Amino acid sequence: xxxxxxxxxxxxxxxxxxxxxxxxxxxxxxxxxxxxxxxxxxxxxxxxxxxxxxxxxxxxxxxxxxxxxxxxxxxxxxxxxxxxxxxxxxxxxxxxxxxxxxxxxxxxxxxxxxxxxxxxxxxxxxxxxxxxxxxxxxxxxxxxx
Amino acid sequence: xxxxxxxxxxxxxxxxxxxxxxxxxxxxxxxxxxxxxxxxxxxxxxxxxxxxxxxxxxxxxxxxxxxxxxxxxxxxxxxxxxxxxxxxxxxxxxxxxxxxxxxxxxxxxxxxxxxxxxxxxxxxxxxxxxxxxxxxxxxxxxxxxxxxxxxxxxxxxxxxxxxxxxxxxxxxxxxxxxxxxxxxxxxxxxxxxxxxxxxxxxxxxxxxxxxxxxxxxxxxxxxxxxxxxxxxxxxxxxxxxxxxxxxxxxxxxxxxxxxxxxxxxxxxxxxxxxxxxxxxxxxxxxxxxxxxxxxxxxxxxxxxxxxxxxxxxxxxxxxxxxxxxxxxxxxxxxxxxxxxxxxxxxxxxxxxxxxxxxxxxxxxxxxxxxxxxxxxxxxxxxxxxxxxxxxxxxxxxxxxxxxxxxxxxxxxxxxxxxxxxxxxxxxxxxxxxxxxxxxxxxxxxxxxxxxxxxxxxxxxxxxxxxxxxxxxxxxxxxxxxxxxxxxxxxxxxxxxxxxxxxxxxxxxxxxxxxxxxxxxxxxxxxxxxxxxxxxxxx
Ligand SMILES: Cc1cc2nc3c(=O)[nH]c(=O)nc-3n(C[C@H](O)[C@H](O)[C@H](O)COP(=O)(O)O)c2cc1C
Numbered sequence: 001x002x003x004x005x006x007x008x009x010x011x012x013x014x015x016x017x018x019x020x021x022x023x024x025x026x027x028x029x030x031x032x033x034x035x036x037x038x039x040x041x042x043x044x045x046x047x048x049x050x051x052x053x054x055x056x057x058x059x060x061x062x063x064x065x066x067x068x069x070x071x072x073x074x075x076x077x078x079x080x081x082x083x084x085x086x087x088x089x090x091x092x093x094x095x096x097x098x099x100x101x102x103x104x105x106x107x108x109x110x111x112x113x114x115x116x117x118x119x120x121x122x123x124x125x126x127x128x129x130x131x132x133x134x135x136x137x138x139x140x141x142x143x144x145x
Numbered sequence: 146x147x148x149x150x151x152x153x154x155x156x157x158x159x160x161x162x163x164x165x166x167x168x169x170x171x172x173x174x175x176x177x178x179x180x181x182x183x184x185x186x187x188x189x190x191x192x193x194x195x196x197x198x199x200x201x202x203x204x205x206x207x208x209x210x211x212x213x214x215x216x217x218x219x220x221x222x223x224x225x226x227x228x229x230x231x232x233x234x235x236x237x238x239x240x241x242x243x244x245x246x247x248x249x250x251x252x253x254x255x256x257x258x259x260x261x262x263x264x265x266x267x268x269x270x271x272x273x274x275x276x277x278x279x280x281x282x283x284x285x286x287x288x289x290x291x292x293x294x295x296x297x298x299x300x301x302x303x304x305x306x307x308x309x310x311x312x313x314x315x316x317x318x319x320x321x322x323x324x325x326x327x328x329x330x331x332x333x334x335x336x337x338x339x340x341x342x343x344x345x346x347x348x349x350x351x352x353x354x355x356x357x358x359x360x361x362x363x364x365x366x367x368x369x370x371x372x373x374x375x376x377x378x379x380x381x382x383x384x385x386x387x388x389x390x391x392x393x394x395x396x397x398x399x400x401x402x403x404x405x406x407x408x409x410x411x412x413x414x415x416x417x418x419x420x421x422x423x424x425x426x427x428x429x430x431x432x433x434x435x436x437x438x439x440x441x442x443x444x445x446x447x448x449x450x451x452x453x454x455x456x457x458x459x460x461x462x463x464x465x466x467x468x469x470x471x472x473x474x475x476x477x478x479x480x481x482x483x484x485x486x487x488x489x490x491x492x493x494x495x496x497x498x499x500x501x502x503x504x505x506x507x508x509x510x511x512x513x514x515x516x517x518x519x520x521x522x523x524x525x526x527x528x529x530x531x532x533x534x535x536x537x538x539x540x541x542x543x544x545x546x547x548x549x550x551x552x553x554x555x556x557x558x559x560x561x562x563x564x565x566x567x568x569x570x571x572x573x574x575x576x577x578x579x580x581x582x583x584x585x586x587x588x589x590x591x592x593x594x595x596x597x598x599x600x601x602x603x604x605x606x607x608x609x610x611x612x613x614x615x616x617x618x619x620x621x622x623x624x625x626x627x628x629x630x631x632x633x634x635x636x637x638x639x640x641x642x643x644x645x646x647x648x649x650x651x652x653x654x655x656x657x658x659x660x661x662x663x664x665x666x667x668x669x670x671x672x673x674x675x676x677x678x679x680x681x682x683x
Binding site for chain 2: 065073
């Protein structure tokens with residue numbers, strides 16, 4: 001089996017609905033699960049939510065990343081999953097994050113405004129590389145804060 | 146000794162040797178293979194070609210699922226295998242020759258139930274197989290009041306064959322496993338998910354309270370199975386078409402499955418990647434199509450096809466440049482059947498290749514009798530490109546008729562360029578090298594990707610009639626920009642469907658170079674062409 005290091009990037013539409021409480025409990029659940037599973041699977045990466053979308057970078061051994069992505073694909077909490085990239089990488093960009101979450105803090109909101117339309121961050125306008133870079137920059141800031 | 150080897154043995158010592166053994170094997174209605182010790186097919190009889198797509202030199206492991214990596218020991222019981230090609234199940238018995246080769250005798254699985262023990266579980270996916278599904282179905286149907294609350298979902302994968310062809314059967318098998326997982330994830334524990342072979346799945350849904358419950362599952366399947374897969378670093382996109390039938394509509398498992406299949410057929414016909422509920426009219430529809438198909442198969446032989454020709458004119462010289470060949474089917478009972486109602490059927494069953502060939506040959510022959518250097522334009526279906534014989538057919542039609550190549554114009558639609566674009570363009574270039582003109586038909590109705598125009602230098606763009614018929618600002622703007630784009634790329638522009646003098650004036654203003662339509666000439670038989678040309682002025 002192929003265990004070389006790969007990076008997978010996708011974005012999707014949130015289908016949880018805009019009920020605030022349901023949303024945050026769902027996201028909490030996703031994150032908790034992701035951290036446990038990803039630690040086990042040697043997967044690192046980052047997850048972003050904004051304006052009804054998820055964007056996620058997963059990096060790790062190809063086979064594990066594929067298995068995690070297959071579970072994620074089947075998740076009813078989101079839909080219209082657009083796969084932007086599956087590439088081999090030489091090293092991890094998120095070495096310390098089993099799954100970082102980049103949420104809705106004010107600083108981030110401002111940041112998204114730069115890349116998105118007036119309605120907010122719109123990942124459909126970005127390439128896998130751009131999302132990857134964006135998530136990584138945000139992650140570095142988060143760690144520095 | 147099994148039947149095949151006993152035939153071989155009884156024949157060999159026969160003094161007259163009237164029949165040769167290979168002939169017998171060719172005629173034998175069940176598949177027989179000879180496989181070398183390296184796992185490559187040495188000999189494949191006709192039946193194995195049909196059931197497995199087997200050919201000498203191919204790997205035996207690529208033919209069926211269910212075979213281990215090593216060929217089974219001859220002493221062991223027959224192995225259950227499933228044809229990757231047809232999805233049929235067989236019991237494979239291996240008989241070894243002295244030199245390490247094997248004879249593989251394949252018995253259709255249904256013929257010898259009870260002889261070999263067969264499990265009800267599909268080895269590859271772990272799903273139920275046909276027999277298990279049928280027994281679940283009959284118990285659900287015999288359950289009186291409850292039969293009204295079951296539904297079956299018949300499912301086919303769209304583009305699965307392409308995955309198998311391009312990424313190999315091993316990846317195809319992996320994909321089938323993932324599809325099976327997704328189907329299980331979409332269903333409840335009490336539902337039965339079965340794989341009938343190949344990429345054919347059926348789900349038996351229990352406790353279906355209403356139509357909405359079945360629709361919900363069907364749409365979930367279409368959504369879930371259609372989501373992108375990642376396999377060995379490859380991104381794979383397939384789709385699912387689903388046909389749904391209700392227990393209340395059927396008494397027997399077979400009827401229920403047939404209804405589901407009919408609905409599936411409709412789903413695929415409606416464009417795939419969707420589901421359809423069974424409706425009682427669907428059998429009649431299919432019956433009608435079957436009848437039409439039978440008639441269509443005979444139509445060529447019975448000479449029921451005829452070509453009519455519609456003139457196209459150069460707007461500036463006001464002269465007729467040529468005629469487009471239009472196919473007519475004169476059905477002895479149903480009268481004239483317009484191409485719109487039979488071409489899609491002919492494309493579905495592949496007859497279009499034969500019909501298209503007839504059209505090409507006939508058009509070239511008939512054009513020889515026309516005065517001057519009139520061009521004859523012939524439509525070619527995307528499927529004719531797939532058949533790979535198009536170039537040959539064009540060349541031979543020219544040769545046999547004696548028509549100079551520059552008098553033939555091939556019209557293609559954007560559909561032809563959608564798949565396998567590079568190959569199609571290669572064929573187009575080869576036709577162009579013969580001297581044939583190439584034009585793009587119905588431009589503006591399909592994808593109208595401008596990149597197609599860049600990929601191949603068409604001689605002509607034909608703008609769809611809908612842009613000519615509407616005189617709103619949008620249509621006019623589209624007409625104008627297509628025309629100016631085309632002319633700047635050195636292409637002629639034909640406006641189709643011109644029926645009135647106002648339309649003619651308008652398209653003239655929009656830089657169209659050619660015109661075709663009722664105004665400048667209705668379709669006519671080849672014998673009317675000289676008279677038409679003699680009296681024609683724009
Ligand atoms: C947007 C989104 C991102 C997710 N990311 C991950 C992830 O990185 N790792 C993971 O294991 N599960 C992730 N999940 C959850 C999976 O869909 C699934 O629920 C989970 O992997 C199931 O784990 P289990 O089989 O251990 O219960 C995500 C779900 C969503 C909706």
